[in-house]
Amino acid sequence: xxxxxGITQINFNSSIKPAYDKVGFxxxxxxxxxxxxxxKTFLKNNSKFGALTNWFNKCAGEKTSIxxxxxxxxxxxxxxxxxxxxxxxxxxxxxxxxxxxxxSAVIAIITQLAVCMKADKIIDRLAYNNKLGTESQKNAHxxxxxxxxxxxxxxxxxxxxxxxKDSEILKTxxxxxxxxxxxxxxxxxxxxxxxxxxxxxxxxxSLVTLPFACCALNWIYPRFMEKFFPEISNAxxxxxx
Numbered sequence: 689x690x691x692x693x694g695i696t697q698i699n700f701n702s703s704i705k706p707a708y709d710k711v712g713f714x715x716x717x718x719x720x721x722x723x724x725x726x727x728k729t730f731l732k733n734n735s736k737f738g739a740l741t742n743w744f745n746k747c748a749g750e751k752t753s754i755x756x757x758x759x760x761x762x763x764x765x766x767x768x769x770x771x772x773x774x775x776x777x778x779x780x781x782x783x784x785x786x787x788x789x790x791x792s793a794v795i796a797i798i799t800q801l802a803v804c805m806k807a808d809k810i811i812d813r814l815a816y817n818n819k820l821g822t823e824s825q826k827n828a829h830x831x832x833x834x835x836x837x838x839x840x841x842x843x844x845x846x847x848x849x850x851x852x853k854d855s856e857i858l859k860t861x862x863x864x865x866x867x868x869x870x871x872x873x874x875x876x877x878x879x880x881x882x883x884x885x886x887x888x889x890x891x892x893x894s895l896v897t898l899p900f901a902c903c904a905l906n907w908i909y910p911r912f913m914e915k916f917f918p919e920i921s922n923a924x925x926x927x928x929x
Contacts, residue, residue, distance in 0.1 A: 754800050754894065762793030780923035784913065787920075791909050792901075799901045804890045811889065815882055831882050835867060835875050855879060 766786035769775075775782060814820035816837035821830050836854050839861055840846055849857050858879070862872040913921040 754796060754804065758793040758797045758801075761796070762790040765789040778927075780920050781927055784917075784920050784924045787913065787917065788905070788909055791912060792905050795901050795904050795908070799897045799904070800894045803893050803897050807889055807893055808886055811882070811886055815878070820882075820885075829874060829878065831885065832878050833875060833882070835861070835871060839866070 766789045769789065770782050770786040772782065777785075811820065812833075815831045815833040818826055818829060818832040818834050820826075825831065833854065836857055839857060840849055843849075843861065843866060845860060845864060845866070848860065852860070855876075858867075858872060858875055861867045862869070867875075910921070913924075
C-alpha cells in the first residue's frame with residue numbers, strides 16, 4: 689500500500705468522523721433560552737433591582753452618563769479629596785473642598801438631567817408627528833414614528849401598550865399582523881436613528897447647561913456652607929486672608 693493511498697483512505701472513509709463531531713454541545717439554543725429565562729426570573733424576583741435596571745435601560749445614553757457622573761462626583765470625589773495624602777491643605781480646607789462635590793452633583797442632576805428629559809419629550813413629540821429633521825428627512829420618514837402614535841390612539845391592542853416601550857409596541861403590532869414586515873423595518877430603523885439623535889442632542893445640551901450649573905454652584909455653595917457649616921466656612925475664609 690502506498691503512503692498516499694493510506695492518506696486518501698483515512699480522509700474519505702465515511703465511517704470515521706472528525707474529532708470535533710464527538711464533542712457534545714448539549715443544550716444549544718435551549719441553553720441560551722434558559723439563560724434568558726434565568727435573567728427574567730431574577731429580575732422578577734428582585735423587583736426593585738429589575739425596576740432600576742429597566743429604568744436605566746430606558747434612560748440609556750446621555751442621561752445615564754449624567755447620573756453616573758453625579759454619583760461619582762457626589763460620593764467618591766469627596767472621599768478622595770478629604771483623604772488626599774498629597775494635598776498640603778489642612779483638614780478644614782480639605783473638608784470645604786470635599787463638601788462642594790455633593791452640591792455640584794445635585795445641581796448637575798437638576799439642571800442637565802431635567803433639560804435632557806424635557807428635550808427627549810419634545811423630540812418624541814416631533815418624531816410621532818413626522819416633524820423632526822429637514823424637509824428631505826421628513827419626506828423620507830427618517831425619524832418618523834407616526835405608526836407608534838397611531839397605534840397608541842387607534843389600535844385595538846392599545847389597552848395592552850401600558851408600560852411598554854416603543855420598540856415593544858412595535859413588536860406587538862408586527863406579531864398581531866397590524867403592520868407589515870416592511871413597515872416594521874422602516875420604523876425600527878427610524879427608532880435607531882432617533883436614539884442616536886437623542887444621544888448627540890443630550891451631549892450638546894449638557895455642554896450648554898454646564899456654564900449655568902457652574903455659576904449656580906459658585907453662588908449656592910458659599911451660602912450653603914455659611915448656613916450649615918459655619919465653622920468650616922470661617923476657617924476657610926481665615927486661610928484666604
